[in-house]
Amino acid sequence: MNRNQFGKFYEDYSDSIYKYIFLLVGNKETAEDLTQETFYRGYNHFDTFNGKAQIQTWVRKIARNLVYDYYRRKRIIQFIPFISKYDQRDKQLLPNEIIEKGEELVLLYNALSKLKLEYKEVLILRKIEGSSIKETAKTLGWTEAKVKNNTVRALQALKKIIVEGGDIHGEGFRSIIK
């Protein structure tokens, strides 16, 4: 892959990969770093892409692995007092992109971030990115039946978080669940 081809490859897929990572990790800088790492790895291992799946699915799989690595590292870091305090502060920052979209979306974003990673992933791919069941199954390495089941369960869990409220008390959000 030459420089021009890589530029096009990055231009075509980086936004969607960034969005996917951003919704999973909930931090702009981390999402940008992980997106960069995804494309770096994609470039270095491009010869291993066999063309069986769509290139976007392949890149998304790399991104997914990186997100899992990130969470694994984060779990280890939790045991280090100073870094874990810093990390908690960082988590409280809400991205401007979400705030600009209005209260409803902020609250939905908060509810989404409370879901477990498995549910978050399937909702992002199926409902936000609009991927097909087949594509989602390939990306996540699940069966199509598991994708269907987990989508339903994830939506139920999301609704439960919204209804139970937790720390969600916005008027705007209540209007959508009535």
Added chain:
Amino acid sequence: MEKDLDRLLNELSYIKRDSKQKQQSFQKLSERIHDDKTLGKKLKSWKPAFALILVGLVCGIYLLTMQSQPTMQHTVRGEKMNEIFDHDQSYIQTMTLSNSHSLRSFPTGDPS
């Protein structure tokens, strides 16, 4: 509710990425790839030198650890040592002090 939720989830897909940050990220990525390539080329050109150093190191260690033939001086010194041991043999014996546990007990057979 279902439709509203679907609509809102779909709206999350319109989150825009900071174009400036995207540009910077691409720039960094390109630099990273370019640096890797130049580093790879440099390493390739240094490969024979590394191999030569390694071979030199192995040969050096081999030469240092190789046993030398005993010289006349070594032989004389060895023989003298044997003579001393033979002479003092009766005084060299195992003394198990730990069994006595007492400062009053001393080994017998003073060589003087």
